[in-house]
Amino acid sequence: MKTFKTLLMIFTVVFALTGCSSLRTASDYDKNVDFSTYKTYNFYDKGIERVRLNNLDKRRLMAAVEAEMNAKGFVKADKPSMLVNLVVVGREKTDVYNSGFGGWGWGGGWGWRGGWGGWGWGGGPTYVNQYIEGTIIIDFLDPDKKILFWHGRGSGFNLDNLNKREERLYTGVREILAQYPPNALAAK
Template identity: 75%
Template sequence: MKTAQKLLMLFTVVLALAGCTTLRTASDYDKNVDLSGYKTYNFYDKGIARIKLNNLDKRRLMAAVESEMNAKGFTKSDRPDLLVNLVVVAREKTDVYGPAYYGGWGWGWRGGWGNPFWGGGTYVNQYIDGTIIIDFLDPAKKILFWHGQGSGFNLDNFNKREQRLYTGVKEILAQYPSIVSAAK
């Protein structure tokens, strides 16, 4: 019976952690700006210099953005229509699980047959939770015209990190209005 309790607790923890693997994305844009006029891009150098990631992850993030921008039909240029600004915000997060209630079967509390009981220990998961922000800036007008973000990126998890960065950037940039994306 104790094995079943432990398996149930482990399953609950794994399920809770699995729910934390996808990014929560959101975006906003200036509806007064004609987005169809933007066809070329480059990175905003001052923003890239401020990204709080190691250089390996910074290059991965930029490569993911380049890949997705190219897939959307944009072209990288030295004289771009838009600048891509990247920001990564990190905060320490702690998740606490347990003890959990098991049972519920039986006759009564503190007596009778099949008492319900509390079981398992408390599990603590500490990690760095990241938010990836992608902003599109118009260098001629000096305005921000599109903002996208994805929160819930576990920066302490090195498992399939490059793949998760690419997936995260893809999910964020999927928020860019498709009816006005650059023509291919």
């Protein structure tokens, strides 16, 4: 029975952690812009300088954006028709998980202020997971008009987790840029 409790507790914690690891994406754009005029890109240097990541992750993030832009048919150029600005914002996050697996004992049952309880939810150990949750922002700027014309973001990236970090960056960028160009989404 103790093994069953341990396995159930581990399953619950893993399930809770994986359920919270998905990236939440959104985008916004200027509806008056003709997106077909943008064929080339490069990075906005001033924005890249301010990205709050270590140099290894900064290069990974830029490589992920380049791979996705190239896959969409854009060409990196010295005099691009659009600039890619990257921003990474982090905030402290605390998740509290209860295994939810109780046992026989007083409380939580029937009657006024508890009573005799049975197997059920409540009780069991509580786990606390503290980490930095990141938001990756990708903006497209028109260097000639000096305007922002597309904004995409992905929230929920665990910046403290080093496990498969490069793969998660690529996946996150792919999910964010799946919303570009917006006209392609409207056509579907």
